[in-house]
Amino acid sequence: MSSEERVPxxxxxxxxxxxxxxxLCRDDDLAGWLYYTHLKPNRYALRHTEVASGRQHQGVGSALVRRVFDEIRAREGTITVICPFVVDYLARTTAYADLVDARHPGCTDRAAAESARAAAGG
Structure with a gap:
């Protein structure tokens, strides 16, 4: 099991x-966060992922995205991908492909995601 797969x-x-x-909190410290917009009926536009400076290179970003996906799946929701980090994560696995909203998938590659984020002023 890699360090990225281990849940503290x-x-x-x-x-x-x-x-x-x-x-995502680890040891009661805020380790990372993923901004979203909750849209009707139950779609989450995943906009931007950040990891606290003291927690970088510890697998926090991937753990955060994985936990968010699991939570959205439990809520029977879907996702629209805008965040470049989330785009990259989805490119490495098919385990969460079913969460991508068929009508509003968002960005399918990092360049498109970064362009969309820049256009939105983020």
Whole structure:
């Protein structure tokens, strides 16, 4: 099992609705967050992923995306991909392909995602 696949004993995902982001906490510290927009009927536009500077290169980003995908799946939701990091994550696995909204998939490659993010001012 790689370090990216191991779930730390004290790791939890929080849906911070007020901030419009999912937050991954490790050892009670905010390690990373993924901004989203919740759209009707139950679609999440995944906009931007960030990892706290002290937590970079520890698999936080991938753990965060995986946990968010699992949460959205549990909510029977779909995703529209705008975030370049999420695009890259999906390119490495087919395990979450069913979550991509068929009518509004978003970006399918990193260049398109970065262009969309720049156009949105993010």
């Amino acid at each position: 004993a004290n790791e939890r995902l929080i849906d911070n609705v007020d901030q419009g982001r999912f937050e």
